[in-house]
Amino acid sequence: MINPFEIIETINMIDKENLDIRTITMGISLKSCVDPDVDKACEKIYNKITAYAKDLVRVGEEIEEQYGIPIINKRISVTPVSCIIEALEEPSIEKCLKVAKTLDAAAKAVRVNFIGGYSALVHKGCTPGEKLLIESIPEVLANTEIVCSSVNVGTTKAGINMDAVAEMGRVIKKAAELTKETGGFACAKLVVFCNAVEDNPFMAGAFLGEAKAIA
Template sequence: MINIFEVNETNKMIEQEMLDVRTITLGISLLDCCDADLDRLNEKIYEKITRVAKNLVSTGRDIELEFGIPIVNKRISVTPIALVGGQACKSPEDFVTIAKTLDRAAKDMGVNFLGGYSALVSKGMTPADENLIRSIPEALAATERVCSSVNIGSTRTGINMDAVKLMGEIILETAAATKDSGSFGCAKLVVFCNAPDDNPFMAGAFHGVTEADAVVNVGVSGPGVVKRALESVRGQSFEILCETVKRTAFKVTRVGQLVAQEASERLGVPFGIVDLSLAPTPAVGDSVAGILEEMGLESVGAPGTTAALALLNDQVKKGGVMASSFVGGLSGAFIPVSEDQGMIDAVLRGALTLEKLEAMTCVCSVGLDMIAIPGNTPATTISGVIADEAAIGMINQKTTAVRLIPAYGKDVGDIVEFGGLWGYAPVQPINRFSCEAFVNRGGRIPAPIHSFKN
């Protein structure tokens, strides 16, 4: 049981070290909304979301006030819409109507974001999958709070290179469709390999088909807490370093467990998982890069960066697992460029390149995240980057993802502003040698041999 003593123990972390519950995410199944009539489908989707989520925001606020724990976002995730809309939607334009319905429901419920405008195509695409994917640029341009994701590969199935090629084109189209906002639509679009179906973090959240009708997931974040803890053991051995990270992760996860239990009980919805992910913000002191530099690196990107990140990710997971029986999602360390002031500074000083970031994704929780690249980057080059990242995930049996932002009309050295938790990003150079002939082969990269375990 979690008691008020444990909550009081975290007061210093909350007040001085930027500990927060990043999100309460209510997952809602829309499978029972399926209908062959598009208008009726949209009505059912709106009714289900607004009925199940009507108390989400007020419950989050009540918990904040009662326990003094900041809950930054209240969010909703839904069943991948390609599955829900397959019967009624015969064109990309039909799917856009669902995106607008989701956006209206999110606004009326007062949530920050709604995830699940998604397709799962790791082995192949149905007509509904392809129509949804082709609708993404218009859907993200026409909505404010809807987030989209596409899972294009897995360790079990291999990589769907037809989907990889298509997603390179879709990302460029989304950048152009949202050019007036710094190509912000791309910030709401994630391409996954091995996507978890219990992820509360946007933009990649969706409610998995194996989940209950509704479930509460909580995402906790505390890079500032970890950095402050490491300051007290500066110069000491790796054993002490690891123990410090693990103990801190334990305490942070206990806060998430408390919030999750309270939200579950008050909403009358089952508790799913706590995701302890060190997700940074642009605020000074709330940086994963700052943690790595506190370990002894002159700058993120220096030799030793990948080893330091591997240590951090592993100890965060170990601490989290000891604090809750239901740790899930992506739990570990995120390395988004635009959302982490330390990462931005490292890019600007020339210490951190796209290639080094790719190497770091071998040991972090997600992948190439919130990275701005020149707007004139070819679609096949973007597809090649997606394929590289998917291969890392497939071979290593881990989740990887790509959230690239080809900033329309911008080139290397320019800055793209997003604002809020999204931050800003310097446009980074990308390898200009072509992979067009490789991407255009079509078909599927087969699963690795260890995929046959069962």
């Protein structure tokens, strides 16, 4: 048996020092949801997220109960949404918003706290889809509740995309302006990265890496 001192030490951590599991994050690839038609893409996204993550919260709660250690957050990260926007026919801010609202609705349907991945990696330059995604960020964050967004604007190897940096400055100001009633809360759901790490599970900058072969 483990010695009593160790047991009391662990109990103290749980009881007095708030030992907990901060987050479990499920990575879901959206690559299979790409479609030129925005409604079809949204339908695929909603169905995929709600199918893969339907048991996430329930199983999380079961683990909490089994081990007696709380799991504070349950979250989802997805492939950078720029891959969806890129493939849309006649992409527009409205269509971006529709995709984001689908993510919001799917995440709420499976009862997670946040969904991350409304993201673009533009350190080597922006494609038209990525440009549009960045432009849509303020509207998206102001009109969704639990969608998180991130943009990688530089890497040590590629340098810094100064155009993207300038654009992100404007995006941050607009996002704050659009949510001024709530203290600029949209900005709390936005991260601007240098050297963004793939498969980062930490909100608001979470997204599923390109190289990941899961789900």
